Amino acid sequence: MTNPNRKPRIALRQIPVLLVVVVLSFFALFPFWSMMVMGTYRTADIYKEIHLWFGDYFPQNWARIVEIDFFRFFVNSIVVALTSSLLAITTSSMAGYVFAKFEFRGSRAMFNFILATMMVPGQLGLIAFIILVRRMGLISSWLPLIIPTGASAFGVFWMRQYIAGAVSGELIESARIDGCSEFGIFLRIVVPMITPALMTLGLLSFLWSWNDFMRPMLILENENLFTIPLGIKRMSSYMRQDIGATILGISVGTIPILILFAFFNNTLVNGLTAGAVKE
Amino acid sequence: MVASQASQSSRKGRKHIKSTAFPYLMTLPYFLIYALFGLFPIIYTFFLSFYDWNGVAAKAFVGLSNYVRLAGDPVFWTTLLNTLILAVFTLPLQLLLGFALAAVLSGKAMPLKKTFRFFNFLPYITNSVAIGMIFSVLFTWRGGVVNQALRLLGLISKDIYWTGKPWPARIMVAIMLIWKNTGYTSLFFAAGITNINPSLYEAAELDGANGFQRHVYITLPMLKNVIRFVVLTSSIGLLQLFDELYNLFSGTATNAQVLVGGPRNAALTTVWYMYDKGFGSVVELGYASAIAYGLFIVILVLTVIINKALEGRRSI
Secondary structure, X not given: OXXXXXXXXXXXXXXXXXXXXXXXXXXHHHHHHHHHHHOOOOHHXXXXXXXXXXXXXXXXXXXXXXXXXXXXXXXXXXXXXXXXXXXXXXXXXXXXHHHHHEEOOOHHHHHHHHHHHOOOOOOOOHHXXXXXXXXXXXXXXXXXXXXXXXXXXXXXXXXXXXXXXXXXXXXXXXXXXXXXOHHHHHHHHHHHHOHHHHHHHHHXXXXXXXXXXXXXXXXXXXXXXXXXXXHHHHHHHHOOOOHHHHHHHHHHHHHHHHHHHHXXXXXXXXXXXXXXXXX | OHHHHHHHHHHHOOOEEOXXXXXXXXXXXXXXXXXXXXXXXXXXXXXXXXXXXXXXXXXXXXXXXXXXXXXXOHHHHHHHHHHHHHHHHHHHHHHHHHHHHHHHHOOOOOOOHHHHHHHHHHHHHOOXXXXXXXXXXXXXXXXXXXXXXXXXXXXXXXXXXXXXXXXXXXXXXXXXXXXXXXXXXXHHHHHHHHOOOHHHHHHHHHOOOOHHHHHHHHHHHHOHHHHHHHHHHHHHHHHOOOHHHHHHOOOOOOOOOOOOOOHHHOOOOHHHHHHHHHHOOOOOHHHHHHHHHHHHHHHHHHHHHHHHHHHHHHHO
Protein backbone atom coordinates (compact mmCIF):
# COMPACT_ATOMS: atom_id res chain seq x y z
CA MET A 1 0.00 0.00 0.00
CA THR A 2 2.75 2.44 0.89
CA ASN A 3 4.95 1.57 -2.05
CA PRO A 4 2.76 2.67 -4.96
CA ASN A 5 2.05 5.90 -3.11
CA ARG A 6 5.71 6.63 -2.54
CA LYS A 7 6.88 6.86 -6.10
CA PRO A 8 4.86 9.80 -7.43
CA ARG A 9 5.46 11.72 -4.22
CA ILE A 10 9.22 11.55 -4.74
CA ALA A 11 8.86 12.58 -8.37
CA LEU A 12 6.78 15.58 -7.31
CA ARG A 13 9.28 16.52 -4.67
CA GLN A 14 12.00 16.42 -7.32
CA ILE A 15 10.39 19.19 -9.36
CA PRO A 16 11.39 22.26 -7.30
CA VAL A 17 14.83 20.71 -6.86
CA LEU A 18 15.25 20.24 -10.59
CA LEU A 19 13.96 23.76 -11.14
CA VAL A 20 16.75 25.20 -8.97
CA VAL A 21 19.36 23.35 -10.99
CA VAL A 22 17.88 24.25 -14.35
CA VAL A 23 17.46 27.94 -13.51
CA LEU A 24 21.00 28.22 -12.15
CA SER A 25 22.41 26.36 -15.15
CA PHE A 26 20.50 28.63 -17.50
CA PHE A 27 21.95 31.65 -15.69
CA ALA A 28 25.44 30.14 -15.95
CA LEU A 29 25.19 29.23 -19.63
CA PHE A 30 23.25 32.18 -21.03
CA PRO A 31 26.23 34.54 -21.54
CA PHE A 32 28.06 31.77 -23.44
CA TRP A 33 25.05 31.12 -25.63
CA SER A 34 24.51 34.81 -26.21
CA MET A 35 28.17 35.17 -27.16
CA MET A 36 28.04 32.35 -29.72
CA VAL A 37 24.83 33.70 -31.21
CA MET A 38 25.90 37.35 -31.43
CA GLY A 39 29.07 36.38 -33.26
CA THR A 40 26.95 35.37 -36.24
CA TYR A 41 25.35 38.77 -36.75
CA ARG A 42 26.32 41.91 -38.59
CA THR A 43 27.45 44.58 -36.13
CA ALA A 44 24.62 46.91 -37.11
CA ASP A 45 22.07 44.22 -36.22
CA ILE A 46 23.47 43.09 -32.87
CA TYR A 47 21.80 45.72 -30.73
CA LYS A 48 18.53 45.79 -32.68
CA GLU A 49 16.83 43.04 -30.72
CA ILE A 50 17.61 40.13 -28.42
CA HIS A 51 19.06 37.33 -30.51
CA LEU A 52 18.39 33.85 -29.24
CA TRP A 53 19.30 31.99 -32.42
CA PHE A 54 22.15 32.18 -34.94
CA GLY A 55 22.20 34.76 -37.72
CA ASP A 56 23.61 34.44 -41.23
CA TYR A 57 26.68 36.66 -41.00
CA PHE A 58 29.04 33.97 -39.71
CA PRO A 59 31.14 33.64 -42.94
CA GLN A 60 31.88 37.35 -43.12
CA ASN A 61 32.79 37.60 -39.44
CA TRP A 62 34.92 34.47 -39.74
CA ALA A 63 36.76 35.96 -42.71
CA ARG A 64 37.59 39.01 -40.59
CA ILE A 65 39.22 37.02 -37.79
CA VAL A 66 41.12 34.86 -40.27
CA GLU A 67 42.33 38.06 -41.90
CA ILE A 68 43.91 39.37 -38.70
CA ASP A 69 45.46 35.94 -38.10
CA PHE A 70 43.72 35.41 -34.78
CA PHE A 71 44.76 31.76 -34.67
CA ARG A 72 48.43 32.40 -33.95
CA PHE A 73 47.35 33.65 -30.50
CA PHE A 74 45.90 30.21 -29.99
CA VAL A 75 49.17 28.50 -30.86
CA ASN A 76 51.08 30.93 -28.60
CA SER A 77 48.77 30.22 -25.67
CA ILE A 78 49.14 26.47 -26.11
CA VAL A 79 52.94 26.69 -26.16
CA VAL A 80 53.08 28.94 -23.08
CA ALA A 81 50.49 27.01 -21.08
CA LEU A 82 51.96 23.60 -21.91
CA THR A 83 55.56 24.52 -21.03
CA SER A 84 54.35 26.28 -17.88
CA SER A 85 52.48 23.25 -16.66
CA LEU A 86 55.35 20.90 -17.55
CA LEU A 87 57.74 23.06 -15.56
CA ALA A 88 55.32 23.29 -12.63
CA ILE A 89 54.83 19.53 -12.37
CA THR A 90 58.58 18.91 -12.72
CA THR A 91 59.78 21.23 -9.97
CA SER A 92 56.78 20.49 -7.73
CA SER A 93 57.09 16.71 -7.91
CA MET A 94 60.86 16.83 -7.33
CA ALA A 95 60.53 18.98 -4.22
CA GLY A 96 57.32 17.27 -3.09
CA TYR A 97 59.01 13.87 -3.26
CA VAL A 98 61.92 14.73 -0.99
CA PHE A 99 59.66 16.54 1.49
CA ALA A 100 57.46 13.45 1.63
CA LYS A 101 60.13 10.78 1.86
CA PHE A 102 63.34 12.30 3.24
CA GLU A 103 64.46 13.79 6.54
CA PHE A 104 67.30 16.19 5.97
CA ARG A 105 68.75 19.12 7.82
CA GLY A 106 66.37 22.02 7.46
CA SER A 107 63.70 20.02 5.66
CA ARG A 108 60.95 21.05 8.03
CA ALA A 109 61.91 24.71 8.03
CA MET A 110 62.08 24.67 4.25
CA PHE A 111 58.66 23.10 3.91
CA ASN A 112 57.10 25.49 6.43
CA PHE A 113 58.62 28.36 4.54
CA ILE A 114 56.96 27.16 1.35
CA LEU A 115 53.62 26.88 3.14
CA ALA A 116 54.03 30.39 4.52
CA THR A 117 54.57 31.84 1.05
CA MET A 118 51.05 30.69 0.16
CA MET A 119 49.68 33.29 2.59
CA VAL A 120 51.31 36.16 0.73
CA PRO A 121 48.99 37.86 -1.78
CA GLY A 122 50.03 37.17 -5.35
CA GLN A 123 50.24 40.83 -6.34
CA LEU A 124 52.53 41.94 -3.49
CA GLY A 125 55.69 41.87 -5.59
CA LEU A 126 54.13 42.79 -8.92
CA ILE A 127 55.71 46.25 -9.26
CA ALA A 128 59.26 45.01 -8.69
CA PHE A 129 58.66 41.84 -10.73
CA ILE A 130 57.88 43.91 -13.81
CA ILE A 131 60.86 46.20 -13.16
CA LEU A 132 63.07 43.10 -12.79
CA VAL A 133 61.79 41.60 -16.03
CA ARG A 134 62.43 44.85 -17.88
CA ARG A 135 65.93 45.16 -16.42
CA MET A 136 66.75 41.60 -17.45
CA GLY A 137 65.75 42.45 -21.01
CA LEU A 138 63.04 39.80 -20.96
CA ILE A 139 60.36 42.16 -22.23
CA SER A 140 58.68 40.48 -25.15
CA SER A 141 59.70 37.01 -24.19
CA TRP A 142 57.64 34.14 -22.88
CA LEU A 143 60.27 33.27 -20.28
CA PRO A 144 58.99 35.61 -17.52
CA LEU A 145 55.54 34.07 -17.97
CA ILE A 146 56.75 30.48 -17.95
CA ILE A 147 59.61 30.34 -15.44
CA PRO A 148 57.77 31.71 -12.36
CA THR A 149 55.26 28.85 -12.59
CA GLY A 150 58.16 26.59 -11.57
CA ALA A 151 57.86 28.00 -8.05
CA SER A 152 54.35 26.85 -7.17
CA ALA A 153 53.96 26.52 -3.41
CA PHE A 154 50.60 24.87 -3.91
CA GLY A 155 52.24 22.43 -6.34
CA VAL A 156 54.91 21.36 -3.85
CA PHE A 157 52.32 21.00 -1.10
CA TRP A 158 49.97 19.03 -3.35
CA MET A 159 52.67 16.65 -4.57
CA ARG A 160 54.06 16.12 -1.08
CA GLN A 161 50.66 15.16 0.29
CA TYR A 162 49.97 12.84 -2.61
CA ILE A 163 53.37 11.14 -2.58
CA ALA A 164 53.29 10.65 1.20
CA GLY A 165 50.12 8.63 0.77
CA ALA A 166 50.63 6.93 -2.58
CA VAL A 167 54.25 5.81 -2.62
CA SER A 168 55.40 3.16 -0.16
CA GLY A 169 58.72 3.58 1.62
CA GLU A 170 59.45 -0.14 1.38
CA LEU A 171 59.34 0.00 -2.40
CA ILE A 172 61.84 2.86 -2.46
CA GLU A 173 64.03 1.04 0.09
CA SER A 174 64.12 -2.18 -1.91
CA ALA A 175 64.99 -0.30 -5.09
CA ARG A 176 67.80 1.35 -3.15
CA ILE A 177 69.09 -2.05 -2.04
CA ASP A 178 68.95 -3.21 -5.67
CA GLY A 179 71.42 -0.43 -6.43
CA CYS A 180 69.12 2.00 -8.13
CA SER A 181 70.37 5.60 -8.04
CA GLU A 182 68.33 8.12 -6.03
CA PHE A 183 67.31 10.03 -9.13
CA GLY A 184 66.58 6.76 -10.92
CA ILE A 185 64.20 5.79 -8.13
CA PHE A 186 62.38 9.10 -8.48
CA LEU A 187 62.14 8.88 -12.25
CA ARG A 188 61.40 5.19 -12.75
CA ILE A 189 59.47 4.25 -9.62
CA VAL A 190 57.92 7.36 -8.08
CA VAL A 191 56.85 9.28 -11.18
CA PRO A 192 54.83 6.42 -12.72
CA MET A 193 53.01 5.99 -9.40
CA ILE A 194 51.89 9.61 -9.14
CA THR A 195 50.50 10.28 -12.60
CA PRO A 196 46.99 11.22 -11.32
CA ALA A 197 48.46 13.97 -9.14
CA LEU A 198 50.68 15.12 -12.00
CA MET A 199 47.61 15.30 -14.24
CA THR A 200 45.67 17.41 -11.75
CA LEU A 201 48.50 19.83 -11.11
CA GLY A 202 49.32 20.01 -14.82
CA LEU A 203 45.72 20.79 -15.71
CA LEU A 204 45.45 23.50 -13.05
CA SER A 205 48.73 25.09 -14.09
CA PHE A 206 47.56 24.98 -17.69
CA LEU A 207 44.31 26.72 -16.71
CA TRP A 208 46.04 29.43 -14.66
CA SER A 209 48.54 30.10 -17.40
CA TRP A 210 45.89 30.09 -20.14
CA ASN A 211 43.77 32.70 -18.33
CA ASP A 212 46.65 34.88 -17.14
CA PHE A 213 46.09 38.48 -18.19
CA MET A 214 47.80 41.20 -16.19
CA ARG A 215 51.37 39.91 -16.35
CA PRO A 216 51.31 39.07 -20.08
CA MET A 217 49.80 42.51 -20.72
CA LEU A 218 52.67 44.18 -18.89
CA ILE A 219 55.38 41.94 -20.32
CA LEU A 220 54.60 41.08 -23.92
CA GLU A 221 55.13 44.02 -26.23
CA ASN A 222 55.63 42.07 -29.42
CA GLU A 223 52.24 41.26 -30.86
CA ASN A 224 53.50 38.04 -32.45
CA LEU A 225 53.91 36.60 -28.97
CA PHE A 226 50.46 37.54 -27.66
CA THR A 227 48.46 34.87 -25.84
CA ILE A 228 44.69 34.44 -26.24
CA PRO A 229 43.52 37.01 -23.66
CA LEU A 230 45.82 39.66 -25.13
CA GLY A 231 44.87 38.61 -28.64
CA ILE A 232 41.19 39.11 -27.86
CA LYS A 233 41.99 42.53 -26.43
CA ARG A 234 44.08 43.53 -29.43
CA MET A 235 41.50 42.24 -31.86
CA SER A 236 38.80 44.31 -30.21
CA SER A 237 40.84 47.48 -30.60
CA TYR A 238 41.65 46.62 -34.23
CA MET A 239 38.05 46.02 -35.09
CA ARG A 240 36.52 48.66 -32.91
CA GLN A 241 33.62 49.16 -35.26
CA ASP A 242 33.18 45.46 -35.94
CA ILE A 243 31.61 44.07 -32.78
CA GLY A 244 30.18 41.00 -34.54
CA ALA A 245 33.60 39.77 -35.62
CA THR A 246 35.08 40.62 -32.23
CA ILE A 247 32.48 38.54 -30.44
CA LEU A 248 33.06 35.65 -32.84
CA GLY A 249 36.76 35.93 -32.03
CA ILE A 250 36.01 35.78 -28.31
CA SER A 251 33.95 32.61 -28.89
CA VAL A 252 36.74 31.03 -30.91
CA GLY A 253 39.26 31.93 -28.22
CA THR A 254 37.10 30.58 -25.39
CA ILE A 255 34.85 27.69 -26.39
CA PRO A 256 37.39 25.06 -27.61
CA ILE A 257 39.37 25.12 -24.38
CA LEU A 258 36.17 24.86 -22.33
CA ILE A 259 35.15 21.78 -24.33
CA LEU A 260 38.58 20.32 -23.64
CA PHE A 261 38.07 20.95 -19.93
CA ALA A 262 34.75 19.13 -20.07
CA PHE A 263 36.70 15.89 -20.61
CA PHE A 264 38.65 16.55 -17.42
CA ASN A 265 35.60 17.53 -15.40
CA ASN A 266 36.41 15.45 -12.33
CA THR A 267 40.14 16.11 -12.31
CA LEU A 268 39.39 19.83 -12.53
CA VAL A 269 36.85 19.79 -9.72
CA ASN A 270 39.24 17.99 -7.38
CA GLY A 271 42.08 20.27 -8.34
CA LEU A 272 40.07 23.49 -8.03
CA THR A 273 38.89 22.70 -4.54
CA ALA A 274 42.42 21.72 -3.47
CA GLY A 275 44.02 24.56 -5.41
CA ALA A 276 41.86 27.22 -3.80
CA VAL A 277 44.65 27.71 -1.28
CA LYS A 278 46.75 29.11 -4.09
CA GLU A 279 44.49 32.12 -4.55
CA MET B 1 71.70 11.36 18.26
CA VAL B 2 71.62 8.14 16.30
CA ALA B 3 69.01 6.71 18.64
CA SER B 4 66.82 9.76 18.38
CA GLN B 5 67.08 9.67 14.63
CA ALA B 6 66.16 6.03 14.55
CA SER B 7 63.15 6.51 16.81
CA GLN B 8 62.07 9.48 14.77
CA SER B 9 62.33 7.47 11.60
CA SER B 10 60.19 4.68 12.98
CA ARG B 11 57.67 7.16 14.28
CA LYS B 12 57.39 8.92 10.97
CA GLY B 13 57.13 5.56 9.26
CA ARG B 14 59.19 5.44 6.13
CA LYS B 15 61.23 8.57 5.90
CA HIS B 16 64.73 8.13 4.63
CA ILE B 17 67.55 9.72 6.62
CA LYS B 18 70.84 10.18 4.89
CA SER B 19 73.04 13.20 4.63
CA THR B 20 73.56 13.50 0.91
CA ALA B 21 73.15 16.35 -1.49
CA PHE B 22 70.25 14.62 -3.22
CA PRO B 23 67.28 16.13 -1.33
CA TYR B 24 68.77 19.60 -1.57
CA LEU B 25 69.33 19.23 -5.29
CA MET B 26 65.72 18.16 -5.72
CA THR B 27 64.39 21.29 -4.03
CA LEU B 28 66.90 23.57 -5.71
CA PRO B 29 64.89 24.37 -8.87
CA TYR B 30 61.92 25.46 -6.78
CA PHE B 31 63.96 27.64 -4.45
CA LEU B 32 66.05 29.21 -7.19
CA ILE B 33 62.98 30.23 -9.16
CA TYR B 34 61.19 31.43 -6.04
CA ALA B 35 64.18 33.46 -4.87
CA LEU B 36 64.50 35.28 -8.18
CA PHE B 37 60.88 35.76 -9.28
CA GLY B 38 59.00 35.52 -5.99
CA LEU B 39 61.01 36.61 -2.96
CA PHE B 40 63.25 39.21 -4.56
CA PRO B 41 60.36 41.22 -6.08
CA ILE B 42 58.53 41.17 -2.74
CA ILE B 43 61.57 42.54 -0.91
CA TYR B 44 62.44 45.03 -3.63
CA THR B 45 58.84 46.31 -3.68
CA PHE B 46 59.14 46.95 0.05
CA PHE B 47 62.40 48.82 -0.57
CA LEU B 48 60.77 50.89 -3.33
CA SER B 49 57.90 51.88 -1.07
CA PHE B 50 60.31 54.27 0.72
CA TYR B 51 61.27 56.02 -2.50
CA ASP B 52 59.81 58.46 -4.94
CA TRP B 53 60.47 57.11 -8.43
CA ASN B 54 58.87 57.51 -11.83
CA GLY B 55 60.97 54.72 -13.34
CA VAL B 56 63.13 57.10 -15.37
CA ALA B 57 64.70 59.76 -13.13
CA ALA B 58 66.84 58.91 -10.11
CA LYS B 59 65.12 57.42 -7.06
CA ALA B 60 64.64 59.82 -4.17
CA PHE B 61 64.43 58.48 -0.62
CA VAL B 62 61.32 59.83 1.05
CA GLY B 63 61.10 57.74 4.22
CA LEU B 64 57.59 56.95 5.31
CA SER B 65 55.90 59.67 3.31
CA ASN B 66 54.38 57.23 0.78
CA TYR B 67 52.65 55.48 3.67
CA VAL B 68 51.56 58.77 5.24
CA ARG B 69 50.10 59.77 1.88
CA LEU B 70 48.39 56.39 1.58
CA ALA B 71 46.73 56.69 4.98
CA GLY B 72 45.24 60.03 3.96
CA ASP B 73 44.46 59.13 0.35
CA PRO B 74 40.68 59.22 -0.17
CA VAL B 75 41.01 57.07 -3.32
CA PHE B 76 42.70 54.28 -1.34
CA TRP B 77 39.86 54.32 1.19
CA THR B 78 37.38 54.39 -1.68
CA THR B 79 38.87 51.14 -2.98
CA LEU B 80 38.35 49.53 0.42
CA LEU B 81 34.79 50.86 0.60
CA ASN B 82 34.14 49.54 -2.92
CA THR B 83 35.35 46.13 -1.84
CA LEU B 84 33.06 46.20 1.17
CA ILE B 85 30.06 47.22 -0.95
CA LEU B 86 30.83 44.51 -3.51
CA ALA B 87 31.23 41.93 -0.75
CA VAL B 88 27.84 42.89 0.70
CA PHE B 89 26.25 42.71 -2.76
CA THR B 90 27.79 39.42 -3.83
CA LEU B 91 28.67 37.18 -0.89
CA PRO B 92 25.20 36.48 0.56
CA LEU B 93 23.79 35.49 -2.84
CA GLN B 94 26.94 33.65 -3.86
CA LEU B 95 26.83 31.61 -0.64
CA LEU B 96 23.09 31.01 -0.78
CA LEU B 97 23.02 29.96 -4.43
CA GLY B 98 26.24 27.97 -4.08
CA PHE B 99 24.81 26.14 -1.11
CA ALA B 100 21.46 25.52 -2.82
CA LEU B 101 23.21 24.13 -5.88
CA ALA B 102 25.45 21.85 -3.83
CA ALA B 103 22.55 20.64 -1.66
CA VAL B 104 20.38 19.93 -4.67
CA LEU B 105 23.16 18.20 -6.60
CA SER B 106 23.96 16.02 -3.59
CA GLY B 107 20.52 14.39 -3.79
CA LYS B 108 20.68 10.69 -4.60
CA ALA B 109 18.02 10.81 -7.31
CA MET B 110 19.50 13.81 -9.11
CA PRO B 111 20.05 13.09 -12.81
CA LEU B 112 23.05 14.41 -14.77
CA LYS B 113 24.86 15.59 -11.63
CA LYS B 114 28.27 15.99 -13.19
CA THR B 115 26.95 17.76 -16.27
CA PHE B 116 25.10 20.35 -14.19
CA ARG B 117 28.09 20.77 -11.94
CA PHE B 118 30.29 21.41 -14.98
CA PHE B 119 27.83 23.91 -16.49
CA ASN B 120 27.86 25.87 -13.29
CA PHE B 121 31.57 26.18 -12.76
CA LEU B 122 32.22 26.89 -16.43
CA PRO B 123 32.14 30.68 -15.77
CA TYR B 124 34.90 30.31 -13.20
CA ILE B 125 37.37 28.75 -15.64
CA THR B 126 36.62 31.15 -18.51
CA ASN B 127 39.25 33.77 -19.23
CA SER B 128 38.59 37.16 -17.73
CA VAL B 129 39.04 39.19 -20.91
CA ALA B 130 36.22 37.26 -22.56
CA ILE B 131 34.05 37.63 -19.44
CA GLY B 132 34.61 41.37 -19.17
CA MET B 133 33.93 41.96 -22.86
CA ILE B 134 30.87 39.75 -23.09
CA PHE B 135 29.33 41.41 -20.04
CA SER B 136 30.07 44.83 -21.44
CA VAL B 137 28.18 43.79 -24.59
CA LEU B 138 25.26 42.28 -22.64
CA PHE B 139 25.04 45.42 -20.46
CA THR B 140 25.40 47.88 -23.34
CA TRP B 141 23.43 51.06 -22.68
CA ARG B 142 21.47 51.26 -25.93
CA GLY B 143 20.31 47.91 -27.21
CA GLY B 144 22.15 45.59 -24.84
CA VAL B 145 20.41 42.32 -24.04
CA VAL B 146 19.89 43.20 -20.37
CA ASN B 147 18.23 46.55 -20.99
CA GLN B 148 16.09 45.08 -23.77
CA ALA B 149 14.96 42.23 -21.55
CA LEU B 150 14.14 44.62 -18.70
CA ARG B 151 12.09 46.73 -21.12
CA LEU B 152 10.22 43.69 -22.42
CA LEU B 153 9.39 42.72 -18.85
CA GLY B 154 8.14 46.22 -18.24
CA LEU B 155 10.60 46.78 -15.39
CA ILE B 156 12.20 49.88 -16.89
CA SER B 157 11.02 52.52 -19.32
CA LYS B 158 14.40 54.24 -19.73
CA ASP B 159 17.62 52.33 -20.53
CA ILE B 160 19.97 51.96 -17.57
CA TYR B 161 23.46 53.33 -18.21
CA TRP B 162 25.22 50.38 -16.58
CA THR B 163 28.80 51.29 -17.40
CA GLY B 164 28.39 55.02 -16.85
CA LYS B 165 26.71 55.46 -13.46
CA PRO B 166 28.21 54.38 -10.12
CA TRP B 167 25.39 52.30 -8.61
CA PRO B 168 24.31 50.56 -11.82
CA ALA B 169 28.00 49.82 -12.42
CA ARG B 170 28.30 48.22 -8.99
CA ILE B 171 25.20 46.13 -9.59
CA MET B 172 26.54 45.03 -12.98
CA VAL B 173 29.86 44.01 -11.42
CA ALA B 174 28.05 42.18 -8.64
CA ILE B 175 25.94 40.22 -11.15
CA MET B 176 29.07 39.31 -13.08
CA LEU B 177 30.81 38.11 -9.91
CA ILE B 178 27.85 36.07 -8.71
CA TRP B 179 27.62 34.55 -12.17
CA LYS B 180 31.32 33.72 -12.14
CA ASN B 181 31.62 32.35 -8.60
CA THR B 182 28.39 30.53 -7.69
CA GLY B 183 29.30 27.19 -9.26
CA TYR B 184 32.81 27.41 -7.88
CA THR B 185 31.49 28.13 -4.39
CA SER B 186 29.16 25.16 -4.66
CA LEU B 187 32.17 22.85 -5.15
CA PHE B 188 33.30 23.65 -1.59
CA PHE B 189 29.83 23.13 -0.17
CA ALA B 190 29.63 19.85 -2.07
CA ALA B 191 32.96 18.74 -0.61
CA GLY B 192 31.71 19.73 2.86
CA ILE B 193 28.43 17.86 2.41
CA THR B 194 30.14 14.61 1.45
CA ASN B 195 32.15 14.87 4.69
CA ILE B 196 29.03 14.89 6.85
CA ASN B 197 28.27 11.61 8.57
CA PRO B 198 25.31 10.04 6.73
CA SER B 199 23.93 8.58 9.96
CA LEU B 200 22.95 12.12 11.00
CA TYR B 201 20.61 12.32 8.02
CA GLU B 202 19.23 8.86 8.69
CA ALA B 203 18.46 9.80 12.28
CA ALA B 204 16.75 13.02 11.14
CA GLU B 205 14.76 11.12 8.54
CA LEU B 206 13.57 8.72 11.24
CA ASP B 207 12.51 11.75 13.28
CA GLY B 208 10.43 12.86 10.29
CA ALA B 209 12.55 15.73 8.96
CA ASN B 210 12.05 16.43 5.25
CA GLY B 211 14.88 17.13 2.81
CA PHE B 212 14.73 20.89 3.26
CA GLN B 213 14.75 20.62 7.06
CA ARG B 214 17.62 18.16 6.98
CA HIS B 215 19.71 20.67 5.04
CA VAL B 216 18.81 23.64 7.23
CA TYR B 217 19.34 21.87 10.56
CA ILE B 218 22.19 19.49 9.75
CA THR B 219 24.03 20.50 6.61
CA LEU B 220 24.25 24.25 7.16
CA PRO B 221 25.63 24.19 10.74
CA MET B 222 28.18 21.57 9.71
CA LEU B 223 29.42 23.85 6.94
CA LYS B 224 30.52 26.83 9.05
CA ASN B 225 34.12 26.20 8.07
CA VAL B 226 33.25 26.19 4.40
CA ILE B 227 31.38 29.48 4.81
CA ARG B 228 34.29 31.05 6.65
CA PHE B 229 36.70 29.85 3.98
CA VAL B 230 34.55 31.18 1.13
CA VAL B 231 33.97 34.56 2.83
CA LEU B 232 37.68 34.96 3.54
CA THR B 233 39.03 33.93 0.14
CA SER B 234 36.32 35.82 -1.73
CA SER B 235 36.98 39.03 0.21
CA ILE B 236 40.70 38.77 -0.47
CA GLY B 237 39.86 38.04 -4.10
CA LEU B 238 37.65 41.15 -4.31
CA LEU B 239 40.46 43.39 -3.05
CA GLN B 240 42.67 41.99 -5.80
CA LEU B 241 40.07 41.95 -8.56
CA PHE B 242 41.45 43.47 -11.74
CA ASP B 243 41.17 41.49 -14.98
CA GLU B 244 37.39 41.33 -15.31
CA LEU B 245 36.87 44.96 -14.28
CA TYR B 246 39.60 46.30 -16.53
CA ASN B 247 37.99 44.56 -19.48
CA LEU B 248 34.44 45.36 -18.45
CA PHE B 249 35.10 49.09 -18.45
CA SER B 250 37.13 49.08 -21.63
CA GLY B 251 35.02 46.49 -23.42
CA THR B 252 34.10 46.50 -27.05
CA ALA B 253 31.08 48.63 -26.39
CA THR B 254 32.51 51.67 -24.65
CA ASN B 255 34.73 52.17 -27.66
CA ALA B 256 37.27 54.24 -25.78
CA GLN B 257 40.31 54.09 -23.55
CA VAL B 258 39.95 52.22 -20.27
CA LEU B 259 37.91 54.19 -17.81
CA VAL B 260 40.06 53.65 -14.75
CA GLY B 261 37.92 52.60 -11.82
CA GLY B 262 34.65 52.76 -13.70
CA PRO B 263 32.28 55.71 -13.24
CA ARG B 264 33.50 57.95 -10.40
CA ASN B 265 35.82 55.17 -9.20
CA ALA B 266 32.81 53.07 -8.21
CA ALA B 267 34.54 49.87 -9.37
CA LEU B 268 38.12 50.73 -8.46
CA THR B 269 39.75 47.95 -6.47
CA THR B 270 42.97 48.22 -4.49
CA VAL B 271 44.97 46.22 -7.01
CA TRP B 272 43.55 48.21 -9.90
CA TYR B 273 44.65 51.40 -8.09
CA MET B 274 48.11 49.92 -7.58
CA TYR B 275 48.26 48.96 -11.24
CA ASP B 276 47.26 52.45 -12.30
CA LYS B 277 49.91 54.09 -10.11
CA GLY B 278 52.56 51.63 -11.29
CA PHE B 279 51.81 51.42 -14.99
CA GLY B 280 49.12 54.00 -15.76
CA SER B 281 49.47 57.44 -17.27
CA VAL B 282 51.37 58.96 -14.33
CA VAL B 283 53.96 56.48 -13.10
CA GLU B 284 54.64 56.54 -9.35
CA LEU B 285 56.41 53.27 -8.63
CA GLY B 286 57.21 54.12 -5.01
CA TYR B 287 53.62 54.98 -4.21
CA ALA B 288 52.35 51.91 -6.09
CA SER B 289 54.68 49.79 -3.92
CA ALA B 290 53.26 51.41 -0.80
CA ILE B 291 49.76 50.54 -2.03
CA ALA B 292 50.90 46.91 -2.43
CA TYR B 293 52.04 46.80 1.20
CA GLY B 294 48.97 48.69 2.34
CA LEU B 295 46.92 45.96 0.68
CA PHE B 296 49.02 43.31 2.42
CA ILE B 297 48.26 44.87 5.81
CA VAL B 298 44.56 45.13 4.97
CA ILE B 299 44.50 41.44 4.02
CA LEU B 300 46.22 40.45 7.28
CA VAL B 301 43.73 42.48 9.34
CA LEU B 302 40.81 41.14 7.32
CA THR B 303 41.97 37.56 7.85
CA VAL B 304 42.10 38.06 11.61
CA ILE B 305 38.70 39.80 11.71
CA ILE B 306 36.89 37.23 9.57
CA ASN B 307 38.43 34.32 11.44
CA LYS B 308 37.46 35.88 14.77
CA ALA B 309 33.95 36.84 13.67
CA LEU B 310 33.04 33.47 12.21
CA GLU B 311 34.93 31.52 14.86
CA GLY B 312 32.69 33.02 17.55
CA ARG B 313 29.60 31.93 15.73
CA ARG B 314 30.93 28.44 15.25
CA SER B 315 31.36 27.83 18.98
CA ILE B 316 27.65 28.46 19.66
